Structures are given as structure tokens and as C-alpha cells.
Amino acid sequence: MIRALPALLLAATAAVPAAAQTFTWGERNTDFAPAFPEQFRAELATSDVELERALVAGNLVHPWGIAVLPDGEGCLVTERPGRMRMLMEDGTLSEPISGLPEVYAQKQGGLLDVAVGPTFAEDRTIYVTYAKPMGDGMSATAAAKMVLSEDGRSVSKVEDIFVQGPPSPSPMHYGSRIVFPGDGTAVITTGEHFTEEERDYAQDLDKTYGKVVRVNLDGSIPEGNPFVGQDGAEDAIWSLGHRNIQGAAVDADGTLWTIEHGPKGGDELNRPEAGLNYGWPVVSYGEQYSGEAVGSGQASMEGMEQPVYFWDPVIAPGGMDFHSGDSFAEWNGDALIGSLYPGGVVRLSFDAEGRVSEEERLLREVGRVRDVEVMDDGSFLILTDFENGGVYRITPKG
Structure with missing residues (x-):
């Protein structure tokens, strides 16, 4: 959850129904039966509310991550080619912030997520994830901490707290969200870099491909990581068997x-737990792009965890956040998830057991949504991932 920007300029306002068009699920790619009824195609909901969409800032090149700073200071927005800008309260964008690390801006690589650190009020530390150039056309998912200057124009004391290993020749599937679960650690998500050889690395404990990674804020290994001391295993690994994790959030219960x-x-929604294996590329509810089966050709296997929820066809997820606040109060506790394809925002509600009880498709007319951030008042920001992408604020009409 992030702070409000009460004075943020709202321009180019448009009111749209919550469900602008009739939504249908679409044809499946596979015929795997869900493991339990709530795991797939929950009841479709239509909110009785109109959404007001206001353009806050435009002309951003593939914006990827957004983080609102405390005390009305503005927010930070990353652009995949390697720029980060301050978005001011009056809606103006700063020049690119100086001092950022060099990025590998090829295909899906570049500057990716940004997050305000838990100790920002004391030391102005922020965190980014990015595709780190490793030489000879190789790159890796990395996370770095740095100190934002008082005027917001530069960063200093840049230090990597995690670098994925080994480096990859494929500039694809970096994963790359960073969140803070409230225990003094940082959780970083990675991808498996897409190629046939590398996808198998998601099962290897000596590689940080397709993993949830957990480190202390200085990059050291925290207590409780499940594979510490295991021969050959990377100490930072928290869970394994993931494909390309591009959304991560911590709910109100931590x-x-x-x-x-x-x-x-x-596509999968998971609650990763220490030491558990989430199956990729051995089991999956999808199929390869070629139409061939994934791994074992099964959707489940003993010793591999089932997703809380899955989609077929996909939503191509971006960032996610959990809702709270007076605006859209009926959504409190729901997940808001960016969709790159077919686009818009996916809203999920949950029952008392933490299973999905309903799904709604919102804002499909905006296209590719790369990130979602809920503000203190319950309104939320979305990033549209285009060559001329933008930041929009979503409020109830009126």
C-alpha cells in the first residue's frame, strides 16, 4: 500500500463503466481439470460503479514500475530503456534522474521495478530491479539499493543486493518485482529467461532462475531461508519452480x-512458501507455444504445489496490489492485477479460506497494464506499457 497524492494533477479525464464490454472467457488451450472448484474461472462479477480514468503523465517509453513517495513528495516512475523520473504533485515529469546503474536495454531487459524502502523516512533509500549487463551479450536480473537526493534529481550509494546467476544470453523473462514483507527483508522475483535449456533451471537449486529470492536489505542472507547450508544450493532461494514472476504483493496480513x-x-497466482516447489517446467496448466505438452504433460504431481488460481487463456500478468481505502471500499482486500494481454486490470475477491471467489475484468480499453499501485484513499494508479505509455489515476465517477 502506498501513500496518497492529494494534489496530483488529473487531466484528460474519462468516465467508463467498470465493465465497458461484455466479457467472455475464451477458448482454452488445454483441458486439464482444476484441482478444486475455486482454482479456475471463478464467478464473473460486474461492479456497480463507473470508473473515472485521468491521465496523470504521458509520453513515457514503456513505463515498468511506479512507487509513491511519502509526505506528498511525488512518485518515481521507471522507463524500461533505463530512465527513472520524478512525477511531481502538479503532474509534471522531471528530467531523468542521474546516477542509476547501467542497464541491458534489449528486448524485455532494461530498468524494471522501483520500490520505496522500509527505511526511506530515515535514509531516503529506494530499490530498483533491472537487467544487469554481464558482458559478451549476457545479462541477469539484479536488484539494487540507492539513496535518492533531497531534490529528487539524482541517486547515490548504488549497491546491488542481488544478482541472478548464472548470466543469461537471452534478454527475456527477467521476472523482476521487489517487495518488502515487513520482516526486514526484501523479496525479489526472477524469471527463467525463456529458452528451452534455461527453463529447466527453474528446478535447479544452484541457479536463481524461476525463483522467489529473499535477502536482507543489505543483500545478506536472512534467517529462515530454507536452503541455507544445503550442498550446492543458492542461499537466497525461498521457493522454486516458477516461470516468469512479474507480479508480487504483500496483503494486509503480511x-x-x-x-x-x-x-x-x-498463468498462476501463488502464495509462495519457504522451500516449496511450484512445478515449472515439470507441470503446468498450459502448453508450449508450439502446442506441445509442458514437461510431464500433467498439471499436477506429488511434491509440487498447486496454484491458488490459474488462467487459460492467459491474462499475461503485470504488477499487482491489494486494495484498501474508502474509494471502491467494497473491493477492500481484493487483488488488482495488471494485464498485458488482453489488457486492463483483473480484480479478484477471496473467501475466508483465501481461495478466489469472484473475478472481474476492468479497464480493458486501455490495453497493456504493466503495474498497479493502490493509494491510501482507495483510488489507484496504472501504468500502460507502450512506446508512448502513461500513468493514469482511477477513481469512482464523481
Whole structure:
């Protein structure tokens, strides 16, 4: 959850119904039966509210992450080519902030997520994730901490707290969200870099491909990581068997949730737990882009965890956040998830057991949504991932 920006300029306002068009699920890619009824195609909901969409800032090149600073200072927005800007309260964008690390801006690589650190009020530390150039056309998912200057124009004391290993020749599937579960650690998500050889690395404990990673804020290994001391294992690994985790958030109870891209079908919502294996590329509810089966050709296997929920066809997830606040109060506790394809925002409600009870498709007309951030008042910001992408604020009409 992030702070409000009460004075943020709202321009180019448009009111749209919560469900602008009739939504239908679409044809499946596979015919795997869900493991339990609430795991797939929950009841479709339509909110009785109109959404007001206001353009806050435009002309951003593939914006990827957004983080609102405390005390009305503005917010930070990353652009995948390697820029980060301050978005001021009056809606103006700063020049690119200086001092950022060099990024590998090829295909899906570049400057990715940004987050305000838990100790920002004392030391102005922020965190970014990015595709780190490793030489000879190689790159890796990395997370770095740095100190934002008082005027917001530069960063200093840049230090990596995590670098994925080994480096990859494929500039794809970096994963790359960073969140703070409230225990003094940082959780970083990674991808498996897409290629046929590398996808198997998601099962390897000596590689941080397709993993949830947990480190202390200085990059050291925290207590409680499950594979510490295991021969050959990377100490930072928290869970394994993931594909390309591009959404992560912590709910009001402090529980970590992630959402990852499947291939054709099989996008997954998970609650990663220490030491557990989430199956990729051995089991999946999707199929390869070629139409061939994934791994074992099964959707479940003993010793591999089932997702809380899956999609087929996909939503191609971006960032996610949990809702709270007076605006859209009926959504409090729901997950809001960016969708890159077919686009818009996916809202999920949960029952008392933490299973999905309903799903709604919102703002499909805006196209590719890369990130979602809920503000203190319950309104929320979305980033549209285009060559001329933008930041929009979503409020109830009126």
C-alpha cells in the first residue's frame, strides 16, 4: 500500500463503466481439470460503479514500475530503456534522474521495478530491479539499493543486493518485482529467461532462475531461508519452480502473493512458501507455444504445489496490489492485477479460506497494464506499457 497524492494533477479525464464490454472467457488451450472448484474461472462479477480514468503523465517509453513517495513528495516512475523520473504533485515529469546503474536495454531487459524502502523516512533509500549487463551479450536480473537526493534529481550509494546467476544470453523473462514483507527483508522475483535449456533451471537449486529470492536489505542472507547450508544450493532461494514472476504483493496480513506468466495458458497466482516447489517446467496448466505438452504433460504431481488460481487463456500478468481505502471500499482486500494481454486490470475477491471467489475484468480499453499501485484513499494508479505509455489515476465517477 502506498501513500496518497492529494494534489496530483488529473487531466484528460474519462468516465467508463467498470465493465465497458461484455466479457467472455475464451477458448482454452488445454483441458486439464482444476484441482478444486475455486482454482479456475471463478464467478464473473460486474461492479456497480463507473470508473473515472485521468491521465496523470504521458509520453513515457514503456513505463515498468511506479512507487509513491511519502509526505506528498511525488512518485518515481521507471522507463524500461533505463530512465527513472520524478512525477511531481502538479503532474509534471522531471528530467531523468542521474546516477542509476547501467542497464541491458534489449528486448524485455532494461530498468524494471522501483520500490520505496522500509527505511526511506530515515535514509531516503529506494530499490530498483533491472537487467544487469554481464558482458559478451549476457545479462541477469539484479536488484539494487540507492539513496535518492533531497531534490529528487539524482541517486547515490548504488549497491546491488542481488544478482541472478548464472548470466543469461537471452534478454527475456527477467521476472523482476521487489517487495518488502515487513520482516526486514526484501523479496525479489526472477524469471527463467525463456529458452528451452534455461527453463529447466527453474528446478535447479544452484541457479536463481524461476525463483522467489529473499535477502536482507543489505543483500545478506536472512534467517529462515530454507536452503541455507544445503550442498550446492543458492542461499537466497525461498521457493522454486516458477516461470516468469512479474507480479508480487504483500496483503494486509503480511502474506506474500506472486503471479507468473504461463506459456499458452497456465498463468498462476501463488502464495509462495519457504522451500516449496511450484512445478515449472515439470507441470503446468498450459502448453508450449508450439502446442506441445509442458514437461510431464500433467498439471499436477506429488511434491509440487498447486496454484491458488490459474488462467487459460492467459491474462499475461503485470504488477499487482491489494486494495484498501474508502474509494471502491467494497473491493477492500481484493487483488488488482495488471494485464498485458488482453489488457486492463483483473480484480479478484477471496473467501475466508483465501481461495478466489469472484473475478472481474476492468479497464480493458486501455490495453497493456504493466503495474498497479493502490493509494491510501482507495483510488489507484496504472501504468500502460507502450512506446508512448502513461500513468493514469482511477477513481469512482464523481
